[in-house]
Each structure stands twice: as C-alpha cells, then as structure tokens.
Amino acid sequence: MAATSHRFAPPGMTLLQKLGAMSWGLVALLMLTAGLGFAMLYSAANGSLQPWAAPQMVRFAVGLVLMVSLAMVDIRQLHRWAFWVFGVALLLLVGVEIAGRIGMGAQRWIDFGVFQLQPSEVMKVALVLALARYFHGLSGEQTRKWTSLFIPGVMILIPTVLVLRQPDLGTALLLVAGGGAVMFAAGIALRWFAIAGALTPIALYVAWKFVLHDYQRARVLTYLDPERDPLGAGYHILQSKIALGSGGLFGKGFMEGTQSHLSFLPEKQTDFIFTMLAEELGLVGALLLLLLYLLIMIYCFGVAFRSTSQFGRLVAIGIGVNFFLYVFINIAMVTGLIPVVGVPLPLISYGGTAMMTLMVGFGLVASVYVHRDIEVPREPGGSV
Amino acid sequence: MRQDIDRRKRFTRRALVLGGLQVAALGGLVGRLYGLQVVDAERYQVLADENRINVRLLPPPRGLIFDRFGEGLAINRQTYRLVLVSEQTDSVAATLDRIASLIALSDRDIRRVLKETSRRRGFVPVTVREDLSWAEVTKVEVNAPELPGVQIEVGQSRHYPFANAASHVTGYVGAVSEAELTGDPLLELPGFRTGKNGVERVFEQELRGTAGTRQVEVNAYGRVIREVAREEGQPGTDLTLTLDMGLQNFTAQRLGGEAGSVVVMDIHNGDVLALASSPGFDPNAFNYGLTSEAWQGLLNDPKAPLINKILGGQYPPGSTFKMVVALAALEAGVIAPDETVYCPGFMELGNHTFHCWKRWGHGHVGMVDGIKQSCDVYFYEVANRLGMDRIAAMAERFGLGAPTGVELPGERSGLVPTKAWKEAVLGESWQGGETLIAGIGQGYMLTTPMQLAVMAARLGNGNVAVEPRVHRRPGAPAQPVFAPLGIDPEHLAVIQDGMIRVINDPNAGTAYAARIEEESMAMAGKTGTAQVRRISKADREANRDIEDIPWNERDHALFVAYAPIAAPRYACAVVVEHGGGGSRVAAPIARDVLREAQRRDSARWPEEGAPPREPGAAV
Structure with a gap:
C-alpha cells in the first residue's frame, strides 16, 4: 500500500465527487421499497392518501435528504463523533427513564414539540457507531483477548437494561442481537459465543422470573399456543394468519383485502402491514418485498466488503444486520413464528422515528461507501 | 498492515457467516409464507x-287469510318502531328527552334505553318504543332534524280486523313454543309467530312460507359493511276460506252473549259459510302475549270462550235425531209412513215408564205428525222395533259418531252408542230401555254442532254424503264428488215433509213461531232439547219455570234446518248451551241466520278472473 499519498493529507473529495460516488443504487432500492409501503398505506386507508400515505411520503423525502447529507460527511468525522453520539443517546435514554418515573407508566418518547424522539431508536444507530469505533481501535490480536469484551459488553448492557425498563422487550432484543453481530463481525473469539450460548437458558430463566412483565409473559405463552385464547392475546396472531393464508398465491388484489379492511386485522398500518400486503398481493407480493429487502442487505454487505477501514466495515455490517433483524422479527411475528413484539416493518410501516432511524443508518452506510477508500486512523488525529 | 489484512480477512469470513444466517432466516420466512399462503x-x-x-334470515310475510269474497280475516299490519342508534347522537339522554316531548315515553322505557345503549355497540339500533301510531310517526318524522340517530323501523304484525267474530276460525298466532322447534331456523328468529289455533294452526306450513337469506359482510365489531348476496324467501301462501264474513258477523252478533254455536254450510259442496262459537275472544290480544290475568279470565269463564264449541262441544242431539231414527225405520221397513202409533203421554217397557214431552199425549200419530210434533212415544215405539244397531248404522250414514274432517283443530267425534260399544267400554249389556232413550237422541248419544249441520245438509240434499270444508284447495272442484247416501227418495220425502211441517204448519208445528215468512226462503227444520240432568218426578210435577232453574242446569237448546224448501241450498245447526227449549231459543236464531244467508246469497262464489282484492295486498 502506498502510504505516502495518505499519511499527511488524506485525499479531500469535492462535494460533486462525493455525490458522484454516492450509492445511488441503494437510494433506488429504498425508493422502490418505500413506494410499495406508500401503496399499502394508501390501501390501509381504503384508497386515501390521508391519514397515512401522505405524511409517510413527506417523512421519506426528509429522510432521503438526511441520508444524502449524512453520506457527504467524512467518515473520519463520523469516527471522531461516534462515542459522543453514543453518550448523547445514553443521556436521552436516562432522560426518558426519569420522565417515565415522574410521568405516567411506560414512557418511550421525548416530546420536543415539533417532533417526538424515541431515544431507543437513536441508540440502535449510536451503539453500532460506538462499537465500530471501539473495535476499529483494536488490532486483530487485541480483539481476540478477553479484556476486549468488557467495554463493548457494558456499551450493550447499559442501554439494553434502560430499554427493558421502559419496558420494550423487542428493542432490547434488537440491541443485544445487533450489538452481538457487530462483535462477531469484529472478530472476537468464538468461545465467547459458545459461553453466551450456554448461559442463555439461565438468563432466560432469570428473565422469565424476575424481569419480564405479566403481559410479556402472556405474549410468550400465547405464541406457544395461539389458539389458547382466540379472543384475547392470541387474537392478533390468529387473525393475522387467517388474513395471510386467505391471501393465497396471488392475493385478493390491491385494496381488496377483506380481513384487513374489515378491521379483523389489528394495527394494519403499522406492525401488521406485512399481513395486509400478503393478503392483498399474495405470496408473490410478499416474495417481491423480501427480494427488495435481500437486495438492500446485500448492498450493505457489499459496502462493508469494499470499505478499507474496520470502522466502515463494522458500521455497514451493523446497520445491515439491524435492518435485517427488523425485517425478520416483524415478519416472523405476523406469521406466528415468534411472539408478538412491537417491531415495525422497515420502510413500510407507518411511523416517523423508525423511518428516520433507518434513513440515518443508510446515510451512514452511504458515507462508508462514498469514503470507502479513505483510511481512518486508529484514534482521531492519530496515524492509520 | 499485515494485522489489518488479517483483521479484514476475519471480518470477511464472519460477515459471510452472518450473511449466510440471514439468508437462511429469510428462507425460513419464505417457507413459512409458502405454508400459510399455498x-x-x-x-x-x-x-x-x-x-x-354473516347469514341473516329474512322472515317471509305470513300468508293472508280471506273469506270467500276477499274480505281480509287475518292480515299483516305495518307496525312502526322507534329505534335509536346511539353513535349517531351526541347525547342519548338529551335525544330521549326530545323524543319524550313528542310522543309518550315512560320513565321505564327511558331507563331501559339508557342501559341498553351503554351496553351495546354504538351502531346497534336500540328499540325505544314499539307500535307507534301513524300520528306519532309523523310527529317524529317532522322533527327528524332535531333527532339525530332516531329512526322509524317498519315491521309487520298479524292483525285480525274482525277480532272476536271469527276467532275460532282464524285462530291466532303467538310466540314459538319449545315443542314447535323443528329445526326450521325461521322458528328461532326472535319475534317470529306461528299459528296456535284455527286455520292459522292447520295451514301453518302454507301460511308460513320459506325464509329468505341475506349474506352480509360484517367487520370485526359486527357492523354490517355491505350486502354480499340476497335470496328472497317464498312469502306465505294466501288462504281463501269458504266463509262469508258478512254472514259470520251477523251470526256472531245474533248469538250475542249466549254460550253457543251456529254453523251454516252449503248442502251441495260442503262450503262452511258461517261458523260461530260464542263467546269468542280477541285473537289480536294473543299476538304480543296475554297478561296472566287475561289468560286466567279466559280459562275460567264458565262460557268457555277458548273452546270452539262447534267442533269441541258434544251434546245429546235430542229430538233433532228423530229424522235419522225415522229414516232408519222406513229403510228397514219396520213401519210404514202412514202407520199410526197411539201416544197416551208415556210408554211402558219392562218396569220403566218412558214419558213423552207432552204430558197428556198426542193421541194417534203417523210419521209426519211424529216429526212435526216431536212425539216421543212414536219414536220410542219405532226405536224399539228397530233395535239400537240399526239406528246406529243410519246415524253413521249421516255423519254422526265420527269426526267430520273439517280442517280445523280440536274436533271431537261425538258418540253413537251400540251394543258392542257398551259392552267394550262400560262392560255392561245393553238395556232395551236405552234403545228407547237413544231413539229420542238422549242417553249416551253425543254430537257436535258440526255433525248436526252435516246431518242437516245430508237430509237437505238427500242424495250425497256431503262433507264440510272451510278452505277450497287450489284446483279443488267447486263441487266435490261425495259418496252417495243411498236413501230411497220416497222415504226421504216423508222425512222432509215432516221437517217442513215442524216450522210451516200452523197446526201444532213445534217451531211455527220461528218460520221464515218470505215463502221463497222458507226453511225446514227440527227442534231439539238436550237434557243436562235427569228430569225427576218432582220436576215434572212442579212444572218449574225455566227462569227458576240455575243457568248451568238448564237444558241445551238445539235446532237443525235447511233452506229454501223449494231448492235446498243452506243447512244450519244451532246449539245454545243451557238455552232451554229448542223452539224458543235456537229456532229463531236459525231463522234469522238462514234468512240472512239467502238475502246475502252467501253460497255464491265470486266470478273467476275478477279478483275481489289486490293479490297479496297487505291491508
């Protein structure tokens, strides 16, 4: 590697150059997917842009601008800010916790008047950034040492506990899984995963006994036997399966989904929108959406492989895995494979915070792509 | 740098593992979707x-019941119901207040509506009041803008315009009972009514029709979104009875408050033209359920308004039976028409003395005089010569002792005793004196007014064993073919002569006072008196006035007749319970009714092709 060209003055790119190097393929995939989402929201409102499709379009447009703007930010700046971002996200989570205590019950939002912020969403991106920065600073050998588990472990555990207290089981699981995936990709020794695997049953028992709330336990039980309570907690899963199954291979047609439109399906514009899509567009439509998701994931992996920096690789893979986890958990939930946890379907479900988090995440991926050839120093300002 | 390359390679391996896991997980989702959707x-x-x-039943409109001229006896009346859809009104209480200012609304209704609206889903209409008058409907409609969520629903309920006058013919409808449930889903509809009596019950299947269905799409909350399919049911078949409601009304009024029965029928085709059992009841009262006091009142009334006495009342025929005995004697040849029997006012048989109603006797009487004056001794003698079994055989030829088969519920068969019957049922042997008693229609003999009318009809036409009907089935001939009676016309002429003289012979005809004065309408008939209790020697000697005897111990007054004499068309039987003598009470009723029937020409059937009413019209 010709170190001379980069050592003192990393190549500056003009804005135009950066725009040219932008991952427009990813943008196109996102637009296609979001477009499908707009159509479903239009259908969910019985053929109306209000109240869901139009606001969602506005959010997506804002998200796109945010994404492209973020893509223009130098990856070394992202690296430099990573811990600060994590710190701010942690403070927000604590703020929610305090607000929740003095306010009423479950609190996940901070109201800024103009918009509401969900700190747990911010944390998903912040955690990826922080872990990527931490492992970027370690050599391969250091990474494999047991001492390198301590700081990332704490970085995952603190927000997870805070989120669990909200209580938001779904997001907590996403944080653990997403963080674990980054650690795995960073190259920590495999034996830690073996140990974690062995400890999981114990952890599950403790969680079941001491951490989980009654309604969360009920969800798990209902998952194990949905027909146990067809008009209560199992109702959603059962109705979702009926809607899905009755869609068949080619579906009932756009805006023709009987179960969704007759309100047998709960939350058809948010968590259960995949069910509506599969009812109206059938297996064919569902597979088309899965294909789009797969392509987006492959894109993230491609970006990771092309990046010269460990930071960039881990950011891209972290965002990609997080995205996948959203997709998997949501679809597995509505098809009755796993208990009902409140996780939206990325780019499709109605909702502002999730959309913004996703677009920020993809903005980071795009930045990694734009700055794929730039080497990032071990420490900000330090040598490569 | 080497380390960095090492780190990158490890990343690539691990990323590929992660990617592989993800693809596998996606594959799992695809498999799950395939399982669900294919x-x-x-x-x-x-x-x-x-x-x-959701399949909903559409109850068919019940078939209407008309008399032979198209007068509606049982119709479906539109009823108006005020309902409130709570989700369409801001305040249920305020809306109820406004309704109460327009129409009568009890506090109980208001409380009930408030309770129901709070318990049910907002789109479910809650009934505020039933059976609104037209004036109330218009009041509500005019104020509709101030009454959000208030709707008038139209329903149908059975209505009997003539109320009491034909209650035993029409019967009534009521809520479906447990025993009636046959699996027909219609019967399980709330508010559905089935026929409980009269033709409403006998023709229940025809009148009911079949249910239509309406498939509606409902959402998760049960709100109807749209109608998917609709299959109209088959409305109940309308029923045209043989009754002439004009004559029926007249008859019911003529009977007044008496406990009794009047039947008028066509002697040729058996059409029943009037069938009045008194007292009647108001069938409309049964529609929405009677109060228990009203029901007890009907049950405990000594005049038994709920019983159709024409079919369910059994009376000894008394002297009205004498024509049958006389005919049996002529056909058996045990006596000639002009052979006379001496009546000293009694007859002795064995140790018993059998009295004639006329204390000092009729002297020498032949058959015509025997009928005309209703001489008991003459018929004792004839019966004695005949023997009971020959009398019974002739009685059966005239329709006694067996149900007439008219299509109405509650018919009883009466009783014509025979030697075999007495041995089988009472285990005693037949006594000769019992034949004598039977010869004047007393003793074990029992007949229903319907049987008496049939007997009169067969005597009147003298030819065929006419059977009564209240309904002409579609396609049934105007003149059904009946079995021949097989009576010698000369014998019959003797009997008819006697019946004519009973009424029209000023010289000792027992019912001369009740004759029809218009010669073209004149009737022939026979009086009868059925003893309610044995006449004791003391009674006979005291010669008590009828007014002195308690009502329920007085004799039943009977009368059978046909008219006009020249070309008989109408037969009539009258029974007045505890009315006293047949000539005094029953005969005048028969006279008035038969005159009215002829004046109205009740037996004519309206021209075909000129329907007297709008088909299927709900009046």
Missing part, C-alpha cells in the same frame, strides 16, 4: 369467510 390457503380462506360473512 399449503393451508384453502383452510384460511374458509376461516376468512366465516369471519366476515
């Missing part, structure tokens, strides 16, 4: 339809 699609399709398609 393998089990059919099952879920069925479940989905069950979810959303």
Whole structure:
C-alpha cells in the first residue's frame, strides 16, 4: 500500500465527487421499497392518501435528504463523533427513564414539540457507531483477548437494561442481537459465543422470573399456543394468519383485502402491514418485498466488503444486520413464528422515528461507501 | 498492515457467516409464507369467510287469510318502531328527552334505553318504543332534524280486523313454543309467530312460507359493511276460506252473549259459510302475549270462550235425531209412513215408564205428525222395533259418531252408542230401555254442532254424503264428488215433509213461531232439547219455570234446518248451551241466520278472473 499519498493529507473529495460516488443504487432500492409501503398505506386507508400515505411520503423525502447529507460527511468525522453520539443517546435514554418515573407508566418518547424522539431508536444507530469505533481501535490480536469484551459488553448492557425498563422487550432484543453481530463481525473469539450460548437458558430463566412483565409473559405463552385464547392475546396472531393464508398465491388484489379492511386485522398500518400486503398481493407480493429487502442487505454487505477501514466495515455490517433483524422479527411475528413484539416493518410501516432511524443508518452506510477508500486512523488525529 | 489484512480477512469470513444466517432466516420466512399462503390457503380462506360473512334470515310475510269474497280475516299490519342508534347522537339522554316531548315515553322505557345503549355497540339500533301510531310517526318524522340517530323501523304484525267474530276460525298466532322447534331456523328468529289455533294452526306450513337469506359482510365489531348476496324467501301462501264474513258477523252478533254455536254450510259442496262459537275472544290480544290475568279470565269463564264449541262441544242431539231414527225405520221397513202409533203421554217397557214431552199425549200419530210434533212415544215405539244397531248404522250414514274432517283443530267425534260399544267400554249389556232413550237422541248419544249441520245438509240434499270444508284447495272442484247416501227418495220425502211441517204448519208445528215468512226462503227444520240432568218426578210435577232453574242446569237448546224448501241450498245447526227449549231459543236464531244467508246469497262464489282484492295486498 502506498502510504505516502495518505499519511499527511488524506485525499479531500469535492462535494460533486462525493455525490458522484454516492450509492445511488441503494437510494433506488429504498425508493422502490418505500413506494410499495406508500401503496399499502394508501390501501390501509381504503384508497386515501390521508391519514397515512401522505405524511409517510413527506417523512421519506426528509429522510432521503438526511441520508444524502449524512453520506457527504467524512467518515473520519463520523469516527471522531461516534462515542459522543453514543453518550448523547445514553443521556436521552436516562432522560426518558426519569420522565417515565415522574410521568405516567411506560414512557418511550421525548416530546420536543415539533417532533417526538424515541431515544431507543437513536441508540440502535449510536451503539453500532460506538462499537465500530471501539473495535476499529483494536488490532486483530487485541480483539481476540478477553479484556476486549468488557467495554463493548457494558456499551450493550447499559442501554439494553434502560430499554427493558421502559419496558420494550423487542428493542432490547434488537440491541443485544445487533450489538452481538457487530462483535462477531469484529472478530472476537468464538468461545465467547459458545459461553453466551450456554448461559442463555439461565438468563432466560432469570428473565422469565424476575424481569419480564405479566403481559410479556402472556405474549410468550400465547405464541406457544395461539389458539389458547382466540379472543384475547392470541387474537392478533390468529387473525393475522387467517388474513395471510386467505391471501393465497396471488392475493385478493390491491385494496381488496377483506380481513384487513374489515378491521379483523389489528394495527394494519403499522406492525401488521406485512399481513395486509400478503393478503392483498399474495405470496408473490410478499416474495417481491423480501427480494427488495435481500437486495438492500446485500448492498450493505457489499459496502462493508469494499470499505478499507474496520470502522466502515463494522458500521455497514451493523446497520445491515439491524435492518435485517427488523425485517425478520416483524415478519416472523405476523406469521406466528415468534411472539408478538412491537417491531415495525422497515420502510413500510407507518411511523416517523423508525423511518428516520433507518434513513440515518443508510446515510451512514452511504458515507462508508462514498469514503470507502479513505483510511481512518486508529484514534482521531492519530496515524492509520 | 499485515494485522489489518488479517483483521479484514476475519471480518470477511464472519460477515459471510452472518450473511449466510440471514439468508437462511429469510428462507425460513419464505417457507413459512409458502405454508400459510399455498399449503393451508384453502383452510384460511374458509376461516376468512366465516369471519366476515354473516347469514341473516329474512322472515317471509305470513300468508293472508280471506273469506270467500276477499274480505281480509287475518292480515299483516305495518307496525312502526322507534329505534335509536346511539353513535349517531351526541347525547342519548338529551335525544330521549326530545323524543319524550313528542310522543309518550315512560320513565321505564327511558331507563331501559339508557342501559341498553351503554351496553351495546354504538351502531346497534336500540328499540325505544314499539307500535307507534301513524300520528306519532309523523310527529317524529317532522322533527327528524332535531333527532339525530332516531329512526322509524317498519315491521309487520298479524292483525285480525274482525277480532272476536271469527276467532275460532282464524285462530291466532303467538310466540314459538319449545315443542314447535323443528329445526326450521325461521322458528328461532326472535319475534317470529306461528299459528296456535284455527286455520292459522292447520295451514301453518302454507301460511308460513320459506325464509329468505341475506349474506352480509360484517367487520370485526359486527357492523354490517355491505350486502354480499340476497335470496328472497317464498312469502306465505294466501288462504281463501269458504266463509262469508258478512254472514259470520251477523251470526256472531245474533248469538250475542249466549254460550253457543251456529254453523251454516252449503248442502251441495260442503262450503262452511258461517261458523260461530260464542263467546269468542280477541285473537289480536294473543299476538304480543296475554297478561296472566287475561289468560286466567279466559280459562275460567264458565262460557268457555277458548273452546270452539262447534267442533269441541258434544251434546245429546235430542229430538233433532228423530229424522235419522225415522229414516232408519222406513229403510228397514219396520213401519210404514202412514202407520199410526197411539201416544197416551208415556210408554211402558219392562218396569220403566218412558214419558213423552207432552204430558197428556198426542193421541194417534203417523210419521209426519211424529216429526212435526216431536212425539216421543212414536219414536220410542219405532226405536224399539228397530233395535239400537240399526239406528246406529243410519246415524253413521249421516255423519254422526265420527269426526267430520273439517280442517280445523280440536274436533271431537261425538258418540253413537251400540251394543258392542257398551259392552267394550262400560262392560255392561245393553238395556232395551236405552234403545228407547237413544231413539229420542238422549242417553249416551253425543254430537257436535258440526255433525248436526252435516246431518242437516245430508237430509237437505238427500242424495250425497256431503262433507264440510272451510278452505277450497287450489284446483279443488267447486263441487266435490261425495259418496252417495243411498236413501230411497220416497222415504226421504216423508222425512222432509215432516221437517217442513215442524216450522210451516200452523197446526201444532213445534217451531211455527220461528218460520221464515218470505215463502221463497222458507226453511225446514227440527227442534231439539238436550237434557243436562235427569228430569225427576218432582220436576215434572212442579212444572218449574225455566227462569227458576240455575243457568248451568238448564237444558241445551238445539235446532237443525235447511233452506229454501223449494231448492235446498243452506243447512244450519244451532246449539245454545243451557238455552232451554229448542223452539224458543235456537229456532229463531236459525231463522234469522238462514234468512240472512239467502238475502246475502252467501253460497255464491265470486266470478273467476275478477279478483275481489289486490293479490297479496297487505291491508
């Protein structure tokens, strides 16, 4: 590697150059997917842009601008800010916790008047950034040492506990899984995963006994036997399966989904929108959406492989895995494979915070792509 | 740098593992979707339809009942019901207040509506009041803008315009009882009514019709979104009775408050033209359920308004039976028409003395005089010569002792005793004196007014064994073919001569006072008196006035007749319970009714092709 060209003055790119190097393929995939989402929201409102499709379009447009703007930010700046971002996200989570205590019950939002912020969403991106920065600073050998588990472990555990207290089981699981995936990709020794695997049953028992709330336990039980309570907690899963199954291979047609439109399906514009899509567009439509998701994931992996920096690789893979986890958990939930946890379907479900988090995440991926050839120093300002 | 390359390689390996896991997980989702949407699609399709398609029954309008001239006896009246849809009104209480300012609304109604609206889903209409008058409907409609969520629903309920006058013919409808449930889903509809008596009950299947169905799509909350399919039911078949409601009304009024029965029928085709059992009851009262006091009142009334006395009342025929005995004697040849019997006022048989109603006797009487003056001794003698079994055989030829088969419920068969019957049922042998008693229609003999009318009809036409009917089935001939009576016309002429003289012979005709004065309408008939209790020697000697005897111990007054004499068309039987003598009470009723029937020309059937009413019209 010709170190001379980069050592003192990393190549500056003009804005135009950066725009040219932008991952427009990813943008196109996102637009296609979001477009499908707009159509479903239009259908969910019985053929109306209000109240869901139009606001969602506005959010997506804002998200796109945010994404492209973020893509223009130098990856070394992202690296430099990573811990600060994590710190701010942690403070927000604590703020929610305090607000929740003095306010009423479950609190996940901070109201800024103009918009509401969900700190747990911010944390998903912040955690990826922080872990990527931490492992970027370690050599391969250091990474494999047991001492390198301590700081990332704490970085995952603190927000997870805070989120669990909200209580938001779904997001907590996403944080653990997403963080674990980054650690795995960073190259920590495999034996830690073996140990974690062995400890999981114990952890599950403790969680079941001491951490989980009654309604969360009920969800798990209902998952194990949905027909146990067809008009209560199992109702959603059962109705979702009926809607899905009755869609068949080619579906009932756009805006023709009987179960969704007759309100047998709960939350058809948010968590259960995949069910509506599969009812109206059938297996064919569902597979088309899965294909789009797969392509987006492959894109993230491609970006990771092309990046010269460990930071960039881990950011891209972290965002990609997080995205996948959203997709998997949501679809597995509505098809009755796993208990009902409140996780939206990325780019499709109605909702502002999730959309913004996703677009920020993809903005980071795009930045990694734009700055794929730039080497990032071990420490900000330090040598490569 | 080497380290960095090492780190990158490790990243690539691990990323590929992560990617592989993700692809595998996606594959799992695809498999799950395939299972749901392809393998089990059919099952879920069925479940989905069950979810959303709700089948509702459309009750068919009940068939209407008309008299022979198209007068509605049982019709479906539109009723108006005020309902409130709570989700369409801001305040249920305020709306109820406004309704109460327009129409009568009890505090109980208001409380009930408030309770129901709070318990049910907002789109479910809650009935505020039933059976609104037209004036109330218009009041509500005019104020509709101030009454959000208030709707008038139109329903149908059975109505009997003539109320009491034909209650035993029409019967009534009432709520379906447990025992009636046959699996027909219609019967399980709330508010559905079935026929409980009269033709409403006998023709229940025809009148009911078949249910239509309406498939509606409902959402998860049960709100109807749209109608998917609709299959109209078959409305109940309208029924045209043989009754002439004009004559029926006249008859019912003529009977007044008496406990009694009047039947008028066509002697040729058996059409029953009037069938009045008194007292009647108001069938309309049964529609929405009687109060228990009203029901007890009907049950405990000594005049038994609920019983159709024409079919369910059994009376000894008394002297009205004498024509049958006389005919049996002529046909058997045990006596000639002009052979006379001496009546000293009694007859002795064995140790018993059998009295004639006329204390000092009729002297020498032949058959015509025997009928005309209703001489008991003459018929004792004839019966004695005949023997009971020959009398019974002739009685059966005239329709006694067996149900007439008229299509109405509650018919009893009466009783014509024979030697075999007495041995089988009472285990005693037949006594000769019992034949004598039977010869004047007393003793074990029992007949229903319907049987008496049939007997009169067969005597009147003298030719065929006419059978009564209250309904001409579609396609049934105007003149059904009946079995021949097989009576010698000369013998019959003797009997008819006697019946004519009973009424029209000023010289000792027992019912001369009740004759029809218009010669073209004149009737022939026979009086009868059925003893309610044995006449004791003391009674006979005291010669008590009828007014001195308690009502329920007085004799039943009977009368059978046909008219006009020249070309008989109408037969009539009258029974007045505890009315006293047949000539005094029953005969005048028969006279008035038969005169009215002829004046109205009740037996004519309206021209075909000129329907007297709008088909299927709900009046």
